[in-house]
Amino acid sequence: MIALSLSDIQLIQKIAxxxxxxxxxxxxxxxxNWQLEQKADDSPLTLADQRSNAIICQALACHWPEIPIISEEEQIAPYEERKDYRYCWLIDPLDGTREFVHRNGEFAINIALVERGEVIFGLLYAPLNQDLYWAQKGEGAYLLEEGEYKRIWASSFSFEQQGLRVLGSRSHLRPATTAYIQSLNQPQFMAKGSALKFMALAQGQADIYPRLGPTMEWDTAAPQIILQEAGGQILDxxxxxxxxYNKADLHNPHFMAQGKEEQ
Structure with missing residues (x-):
């Protein structure tokens, strides 16, 4: 396994x-001036997505030329080629473009390093508030706060408890997800955009995030390792x-993201 050094991580931080x-x-x-377009899947694309993608992909290719890149805004190599990757970067240069368009600030940059399908490093940066989170496998999850890396932890919970703090998408809430939430014991619903939902779980600000709707691998890769290292999980x-990750089909299955489940 590649172990990124602190200087490597700080370099990726600067790129983000x-x-x-x-x-x-x-x-x-x-x-x-945003050059707003609609992609084939009806999701928005802006000049911000394109500029962020160019900066990240060019910098990663320069410093780690041996590691291929899978990005939402790049041409994806066919699976016949990708299946032989030992390592790859998974990038979402602007996660939450709908939130960007709505100007609510809930958007982020996701950068993940994957080894044979498993995320081993992830970094998430929220440009509006300049919040930066990262984790490396086996080394804990951290928030950069006042120039220092502060360890973060998910909360413990039980699915049977009353008042579960449940996160849901601000722009993509589906009827099946709503029905599941309504089946819980007096849940407290919290709407939030982009991968920042996972960071709320990783910091103990919420308990679960059920997602019964479409997402892509670049939406969850970086958040997954951060949440895991904080004590939580994202489960099929x-x-x-x-x-x-780096499956033949880059769509995720439906999943449950959660804090630390009490046994």
Whole structure:
């Protein structure tokens, strides 16, 4: 397994922060300047997505030329080629583009390193508040706060308890997810956009995030290792096993993201 050094992690941090500055330069302009488009799947694409993607992909390719990149905004190599990757980067250069368009600030940059289907490093950066989270397998999960790395932890919970703090998507809440939430014991529902939902779990601010709707691997890869190292999990809804990456189909199955479940 590749073990990134602290200097490697700080370099990736700087890459994310530079990409975040590019995103904010677009965010602060009039919407007419965003070059807003609709992709084939009807999701939005802006100049901010494109600029962030260019900064991240060029920097990673420069410093780690041997590691291929899978990004939401890049041409994806066919699985016949990808299946032989030992390592790859999984990138979402602007996670939560709908939230960006709605100007609510709930968007982030996701950068993950995957080894044979398992995430071994993840970094998430929220440009508006400049919050930065990272984790490496076996080394804990951290939030950069006032120049120091502060360890973060998920809360313990039970599915049977009253008042579970349940996260849901601000822009993608589906009827099946709503029905599940309503089956819980007096849940407290909390809406939040992008991968910041997973960071709320990793910091003990919520208990579960059920997702019975479509997501892509770049939406969850970086958050997964951060949440795992904080004591939580992202589990396939059916198998109850951790999500896997660089699959033939880059769509995720339905999943349950959660804090530390009491046994």
């Amino acid at each position: 922060q530079e990409a975040g500055q590019a995103i904010m330069q677009v965010y602060e302009q009039p919407t007419a 809804w059916e198998s109850r096993k951790p999500l896997r």
